[in-house]
Amino acid sequence: MNRPFKIPESVLVVIYTEQLDVLLIERTDKAGYWQSVTGSKDTLDEPLAETARREVGEETGILVSDEISVSPTAANRVPCDHLLDWQLSNVYEIYPVWRHRYAPGVTRNTEHVFGLLVPHGIPVTLAPREHTRYQWLPYREAADQCFSPSNAEAILQLPQYISAGPDRSQ
Template identity: 75%
Template sequence: MHKPYKIPESVLVVIHTAELEVLLIERADKAGYWQSVTGSKDAEDEPLRQTAVREVFEETGICVAAEGGACAAQEGSVPAHHLRDWQLTNVYEIYPVWRHRYAPGVVKNTEHVFGLLVPRTMPITLSPREHVAHAWLPYREAADRCFSPSNAEAILQLPHYRTHCRN
């Protein structure tokens, strides 16, 4: 049975601390390819915020909790207001190595950028089929380590867009 094609609309979530440290994760399918959390919508009508919440949980184990939601009081969760849509969109050419995941003729992806403020002590649980390592780096170093130019540029924008929250 053929796996459904990926939707060419995705999120990029820059997970960061108040001190501008950025969480990067290394891809399991490409050694040395470091990135922020990314992922495509599961359905055309999936809200982008829902995509961001799902991908953050799937890739890092961090639960973005709604007020009184299922993971609101558990370790590894952050309040929903710590996730912010930066209102930045990137359109880029899909790397040839990953084009087979998309419908024939699809060569561009639209990426929506979010930021997520977490404490530096946040436990990280990687999905081993997707990522093999993680690192916390000062934002400029994190941008330098990213393989994706749009991811690096988003990280460099962190001082302007960073999430300011009290809780």
């Protein structure tokens, strides 16, 4: 079965706590490659926020939803207003090892950065085909662990974006 080519437009979601601890996940196909949640749009017309919500759910088991639930997965749920589009985009050269996933001649990807505030201790369930381990690190240490320069830079910008985050005065 042939898979369709990936769309060269993606999201990067920095998942963090109020303490500025950042979730990093290790790729299964590249041991030692730590990153935030990333993923491409499924369709050209998929809204970027929907791509971000979908990828967070698929890769970490964290659900971004305003639905009220008393199910066992409720501990994994965060409100939609905790997902913020940072209005930051990076255009970068796709690593040669992954270019086969894109149409012939596609060498660049546009990545849109989001932040997601989650409670400390939220359960994380990795997609075993994509990631092997996860860790929570203070944001500067997390940036140092990232293999992707754009991911590291986004994490280092976290303090300036949290001031625009959801109201935490409750």
